[in-house]
Amino acid sequence: MVNFEQLHKTIERGEKLQRLMNNPDFKELILEGYLDKYANNLVHGLVTTRQPEMRKMLDDELMGISAFNYYLQMSQGEYERALDARDNMDSEEETE
Secondary structure, eight states, X not given: OXXXXXXXXXXXXXXXXXXXXXXXXXXXXXXXXXIIIIHHHHHXXXXXXXXXXXXXXXXXXXXXXXXXXXXXXXXXXXXXXXXXXXXXXXXXXXXX
16 A cells, blocks of 8 residues: 555655756756766776775765765655656546
């Protein structure tokens, strides 16, 4: 059984995420700047750095970026599944 309240909340969160993803400032600062360019700079630093302390710091930063990116992807997936569930409920109601 689908929890309608939870489904509604998930869709609302997903819509907020969509607005963020379409926001030019968010795209520039977070998606392109942090998740792409900054992460690539860290990888470059990791490849070229021989100091163990610095490598550990760079690796930790990359893990943080990875966790944030994973959160965004999981939130997007939850949103898409919630939309599918809502659409399935709508089509079931139409056939009744």
